[in-house]
Amino acid sequence: MNLTAENAEPSLDKTFSSADSGTHDRSLIDTRKRPLRDLRISVTDRCNFRCVYCMPKTVFGRDYPFLSRNDLLSFEEIERIARVFVAQGVEKIRLTGGEPLLRRGLEKLIEQLARLPVEITLTTNGALLAKKAQTLKEAGLHRITVSLDALDDVIFKRMNDVDFAVSDVLHGIEAAAAAGLPIKINCVVKRGTNDSQILPLARHFRHSDHVLRFIEYMDVGNSNGWRMAEVLPSTEVIALIQAEFPLEAIDARYAGEVAARWRYLDGAGEIGVISSVTQAFCSSCTRARLSTEGKLYTCLFAQQGHDVRSLLRGDKNDDDLSRAIAGVWRARSDNYSEMRSEIRTEKTGEIAKIQKIEMSYIGG
Ligand SMILES: Nc1nc2c(ncn2[C@@H]2O[C@H](COP(=O)(O)OP(=O)(O)OP(=O)(O)O)[C@@H](O)[C@H]2O)c(=O)[nH]1
Ligand SMILES: C[S@@+](CC[C@H](N)C(=O)[O-])C[C@H]1O[C@@H](n2cnc3c(N)ncnc32)[C@H](O)[C@@H]1O
Numbered sequence: 001m002n003l004t005a006e007n008a009e010p011s012l013d014k015t016f017s018s019a020d021s022g023t024h025d026r027s028l029i030d031t032r033k034r035p036l037r038d039l040r041i042s043v044t045d046r047c048n049f050r051c052v053y054c055m056p057k058t059v060f061g062r063d064y065p066f067l068s069r070n071d072l073l074s075f076e077e078i079e080r081i082a083r084v085f086v087a088q089g090v091e092k093i094r095l096t097g098g099e100p101l102l103r104r105g106l107e108k109l110i111e112q113l114a115r116l117p118v119e120i121t122l123t124t125n126g127a128l129l130a131k132k133a134q135t136l137k138e139a140g141l142h143r144i145t146v147s148l149d150a151l152d153d154v155i156f157k158r159m160n161d162v163d164f165a166v167s168d169v170l171h172g173i174e175a176a177a178a179a180g181l182p183i184k185i186n187c188v189v190k191r192g193t194n195d196s197q198i199l200p201l202a203r204h205f206r207h208s209d210h211v212l213r214f215i216e217y218m219d220v221g222n223s224n225g226w227r228m229a230e231v232l233p234s235t236e237v238i239a240l241i242q243a244e245f246p247l248e249a250i251d252a253r254y255a256g257e258v259a260a261r262w263r264y265l266d267g268a269g270e271i272g273v274i275s276s277v278t279q280a281f282c283s284s285c286t287r288a289r290l291s292t293e294g295k296l297y298t299c300l301f302a303q304q305g306h307d308v309r310s311l312l313r314g315d316k317n318d319d320d321l322s323r324a325i326a327g328v329w330r331a332r333s334d335n336y337s338e339m340r341s342e343i344r345t346e347k348t349g350e351i352a353k354i355q356k357i358e359m360s361y362i363g364g
């Protein structure tokens with residue numbers, strides 16, 4: 001990753017003047033030969049949790065500089081840009097945030113997006129899911145991912161710093177299952193904070209049909225005070241579970257899947273590990289990200305986004321939007337996770353101070 005180039009203000013307008021033929025090109029390839037397949041849309045930067053690895057209270061207190069309503073992309077704008085992305089090859093759209101269930105009328109957006117020939121999925125902290133699961137399913141949501149970092153309320157509080165209880169999230173998961181939504185459970189593992197929960201979570205979700213995935217704690221944003229010492233490598237997670245429940249590795253479901261899949265040998269289901277720190281998967285990264293205020297990011301760790309909102313609110317037509325997206329994707333060379341070890345300072349092991357977008361703006 002060229003940090004200097006990333007620091008420069010990107011101009012989407014420039015891409016209109018490039019000799020770009022691909023208006024509806026379904027095989028957009030970046031400079032590392034990676035296709036565009038996956039669009040993640042952050043629908044709000046607000047959240048009812050204050051997870052210590054994402055949006056810690058201790059850094060800014062409760063006064064995060066949230067966007068105003070007019071800054072957010074409207075549902076019509078999101079639907080329009082999503083349609084353009086789908087024409088460019090996107091096969092999966094994930095709604096995220098912030099906490100997406102806080103966006104008022106979200107089911108209307110899902111209804112609009114579900115008309116597109118793509119899979120629609122959503123990542124949520126689950127606290128409001130018990131109330132909303134059935135409506136989300138009826139609106140056309142295909143599946144759901146629920147974050148859950150602990151089964152023990154004290155540890156849950158330590159990770160998520162919120163007054164909800166584990167039972168609220170578990171009820172949300174039950175409601176999603178009752179509504180017929182396929183479910184994945186995401187657990188961020190922070191060494192020394194919730195690693196004691198790996199086995200209880202594994203035991204709890206065996207035989208449930210829900211795929212539990214453990215995620216290495218990442219250095220996203222600038223506020224979580226990330227240290228390598230708090231990353232528990234996925235190899236250790238697998239070894240821990242393997243000692244109680246024998247596992248075998250299984251093939252990825254699709255090219256570029258971020259989770260490595262394992263199945264219980266006794267037939268109790270599967271789990272996954274997402275090793276973004278210790279085994280970077282940038283070489284197969286097919287994901288574009290649209291932030292809450294309509295900036296297009298080609299990497300979770302990007303320092304700058306490309307302003308799509310001003311194009312949507314200006315006089316550009318869909319072909320112009322297509323060309324702009326194509327230009328950004330073709331120029332893409334991101335590989336932050338592969339470069340992470342090079343930008344960690346030798347002395348402290350910490351990440352050099354570069355300005356990165358917060359996870360709650362860009363979504364996970
Ligand atoms: N570094 C990095 N981490 C990622 C990327 N995509 C996902 N992750 C991490 O993996 C976590 C889980 O990803 P999900 O949002 O569940 O997406 P997914 O695994 O692609 O979803 P599926 O469609 O269910 O396979 C995210 O919250 C991030 O922590 C990526 O492109 N780069
Ligand atoms: C930013 S959240 C947004 C959606 C929703 N609020 C939730 O928590 O599921 C999306 C995902 O990012 C993950 N995430 C946030 N910060 C992370 C970090 N520092 N390292 C790894 N994953 C992280 C969360 O665990 C969650 O699964």
Ligand code: SF4
Nearest residue numbers: 047049051054098125
């Ligand atoms: S991980 Fe999700 S729930 Fe936790 S603070 Fe970030 S956006 Fe909110």
Ligand code: SF4
Nearest residue numbers: 282285299300336337
């Ligand atoms: S670090 Fe950036 S390029 Fe690498 S996998 Fe994550 S989002 Fe993709």
